[in-house]
Amino acid sequence: MPNEASTAPPFEPPSIDLRGRVAIVTGASRGIGRATAETLAAAGAAVVLTGRSLEPVAEVAQSIIERGGRALPFAAHAGEPESADALAEATLEAFGAIDILVNNAGTCPHYGPLLDASEALWDKTMDVNLRGPWRTARACVPAMRARGGGAIVNVSSIAGLIPQNGVGLYCLSKAGLVMMTQVLAAELAPEGVRVHAVAPGFVRTRFSRGMWDDDAERTRMLDEIPQGRIGEPEEIARAIAFLVSDWTPFATGSTFVADGGQLVAAGMWTPG
Numbered sequence: 287m288p289n290e291a292s293t294a295p296p297f298e299p300p301s302i303d304l305r306g307r308v309a310i311v312t313g314a315s316r317g318i319g320r321a322t323a324e325t326l327a328a329a330g331a332a333v334v335l336t337g338r339s340l341e342p343v344a345e346v347a348q349s350i351i352e353r354g355g356r357a358l359p360f361a362a363h364a365g366e367p368e369s370a371d372a373l374a375e376a377t378l379e380a381f382g383a384i385d386i387l388v389n390n391a392g393t394c395p396h397y398g399p400l401l402d403a404s405e406a407l408w409d410k411t412m413d414v415n416l417r418g419p420w421r422t423a424r425a426c427v428p429a430m431r432a433r434g435g436g437a438i439v440n441v442s443s444i445a446g447l448i449p450q451n452g453v454g455l456y457c458l459s460k461a462g463l464v465m466m467t468q469v470l471a472a473e474l475a476p477e478g479v480r481v482h483a484v485a486p487g488f489v490r491t492r493f494s495r496g497m498w499d500d501d502a503e504r505t506r507m508l509d510e511i512p513q514g515r516i517g518e519p520e521e522i523a524r525a526i527a528f529l530v531s532d533w534t535p536f537a538t539g540s541t542f543v544a545d546g547g548q549l550v551a552a553g554m555w556t557p558g
């Protein structure tokens with residue numbers, strides 16, 4: 287029972303409040319990017335959503351607007367040099383600021399031993415997963431500086447923290463993204479820009495469909511995950527919303543792992 291004599295305001299359930307913020311989410315037509323754009327919009331941010339073609343992101347943006355959010359779809363290939371500047375310009379024109387950047391678009395075009403990868407697939411992987419996030423950060427940070435700060439989250443992977451079978455090139459690019467996160471966090475901290483990475487494990491999206499759609503592959507994967515389940519895109523989206531929010535102002539440079547325990551169990555002896 288509240289004390290009648292108290293003048294202190296009653297407790298209110300805490301929530302993440304991003305009203306007045308402007309966020310960019312790359313690769314937001316589906317999966318983790320879509321869930322992130324929706325979560326940030328639900329928390330009050332205006333969101334700019336990118337994908338390689340306009341129509342799929344336009345549909346997601348429209349559904350956000352219909353639910354009372356503010357959203358702008360923008361076609362931008364994460365691997366193309368001119369995309370990042372055009373994205374930042376379009377965001378500033380539409381919403382007048384950039385506070386949050388989520389570098390989520392990613393690709394894994396080469397399956398097989400690292401030394402079998404072609405030069406072309408090396409370039410494609412690094413361009414989309416590493417150079418693209420670097421370019422968008424470079425394009426967006428001046429606007430963050432003008433606001434006195436901002437937050438960047440790079441969507442890496444546990445594959446950037448521990449080698450995974452058959453996707454070595456992808457592992458390399460995602461490991462680079464973790465290091466880029468740490469370098470930028472150190473360089474941009476004096477200017478109030480915080481930079482984090484998230485490292486998802488096995489999440490149910492089109493990207494990972496080959497693993498969860500195949501019975502044998504799914505069973506093998508689930509054996510490696512102590513929680514015994516696949517993650518959902520919304521679980522990663524909420525971690526991102528937390529990291530970009532005002533709840534964590536002293537934190538920067540972290541890599542937030544969300545993987546059902548897969549990474550910490552990777553070196554453990556499996557009974558039976």
Ligand SMILES: NC(=O)c1ccc[n+]([C@@H]2O[C@H](COP(=O)([O-])OP(=O)(O)OC[C@H]3O[C@@H](n4cnc5c(N)ncnc54)[C@H](OP(=O)(O)O)[C@@H]3O)[C@@H](O)[C@H]2O)c1
Nearest residue numbers: 313314315316317318337338363364391392443489491493
């Ligand atoms: N799912 C997992 O298990 C998992 C685990 C760890 C990390 N991740 C990472 O999570 C991120 C999102 O993946 P997801 O699982 O959500 O996959 P997804 O459902 O396939 O979504 C990928 C998104 O990225 C966009 N995209 C792909 N290539 C692009 C490019 N070159 N330029 C711009 N946008 C591009 C796609 O849009 P369009 O096709 O419309 O262009 C789509 O919106 C990736 O960085 C991935 O590496 C995923």
